[in-house]
Amino acid sequence: xxxxxxxxxxxxxxxGGTGKEGKGLAxxxxxxxxxxxxxxxxxxxxxxxxxxxxxxxxxxxSVVGTSNLEAAEQANIVVLSVPYAAHRDTxxxxxxxxxxxxxxxxxxxxxxxxxxxxxxxxxxxxxQEAKAILGDDAQIASAFQNTSHELLxxxxxxxxxxxxxxxxxxxxxxxxxxxxxxxLTGWDAGPIENSVVVEGLTSVLIHINKQxxxxxxxxKITGVSSDE
Ligand SMILES: NC(=O)c1ccc[n+]([C@@H]2O[C@H](COP(=O)([O-])OP(=O)(O)OC[C@H]3O[C@@H](n4cnc5c(N)ncnc54)[C@H](OP(=O)(O)O)[C@@H]3O)[C@@H](O)[C@H]2O)c1
Numbered sequence: 001x002x003x004x005x006x007x008x009x010x011x012x013x014x015x016g017g018t019g020k021e022g023k024g025l026a027x028x029x030x031x032x033x034x035x036x037x038x039x040x041x042x043x044x045x046x047x048x049x050x051x052x053x054x055x056x057x058x059x060x061x062s063v064v065g066t067s068n069l070e071a072a073e074q075a076n077i078v079v080l081s082v083p084y085a086a087h088r089d090t091x092x093x094x095x096x097x098x099x100x101x102x103x104x105x106x107x108x109x110x111x112x113x114x115x116x117x118x119x120x121x122x123x124x125x126x127x128q129e130a131k132a133i134l135g136d137d138a139q140i141a142s143a144f145q146n147t148s149h150e151l152l153x154x155x156x157x158x159x160x161x162x163x164x165x166x167x168x169x170x171x172x173x174x175x176x177x178x179x180x181x182x183x184l185t186g187w188d189a190g191p192i193e194n195s196v197v198v199e200g201l202t203s204v205l206i207h208i209n210k211q212x213x214x215x216x217x218x219x220k221i222t223g224v225s226s227d228e
Contacts (some may be wrong), residue, residue, distance in 0.1 A: 024152020
């Protein structure tokens with residue numbers, strides 16, 4: 001009984017949670033019993049997104065919309081889900097608020113219009129840039145880059161594993177708990193430097209989607225059990 005209540009003790013902020021990916025993740029975490037704060041540049045837009053999620057969950061959860069900064073200030077865990085063009089500015093705007101908290105970066109450094117071509121930033125990856133912006137002692141994980149938003153706002157199974165990289169084992173372990181709470185399988189994929197591969201893989205999946213007429217190509221890790 002105690003265990004079922006535990007998620008409510010944690011508040012997750014989803015910065016850019018008004019968008020496709022962030023709203024889907026917020027829905028899944030709210031459904032799992034976490035308190036979720038939707039962050040946005042516009043509090044009004046965030047309130048609207050939060051009420052949409054509450055409607056889907058028939059009011060049986062706690063989702064609140066506010067500004068990105070307030071969401072980051074009030075949360076225990078902060079998830080960043082904005083287009084790469086907004087990555088640096090958004091991180092800098094919440095830098096003080098995320099001190100001492102886990103930041104999970106979902107951002108893929110896509111460079112439109114050539115989103116089917118891997119074009120990584122000079123620092124290696126968006127996650128490494130986040131680490132450079134937040135500082136060496138920041139707890140950063142990187143996850144969900146290969147998870148299409150298409151199925152997140154449904155209760156359907158998402159046939160895509162989540163590779164989780166992070167600045168520490170604790171950051172990865174905490175993030176894998178949230179991956180599982182969202183109904184997916186998460187794998188400890190090593191240090192934050194490995195995020196370059198995961199972020200790059202997204203362009204490969206987008207290419208596959210285009211090539212084969214799909215919307216949510218994904219990946220599965222085989223040959224190992226996640227219970228091990
Ligand atoms: N969509 C997917 O299937 C998917 C899958 C895996 C990873 N990702 C990655 O996850 C991130 C979010 O993807 P998404 O598809 O959810 O993006 P999105 O819907 O285009 O944008 C997400 C939110 O970011 C904010 N935003 C947009 N442009 C901005 C700007 N110029 N400056 C500041 N904030 C801005 C907006 O929030 P406000 O206007 O409310 O501030 C928007 O609702 C991206 O990095 C993407 O590559 C996406």
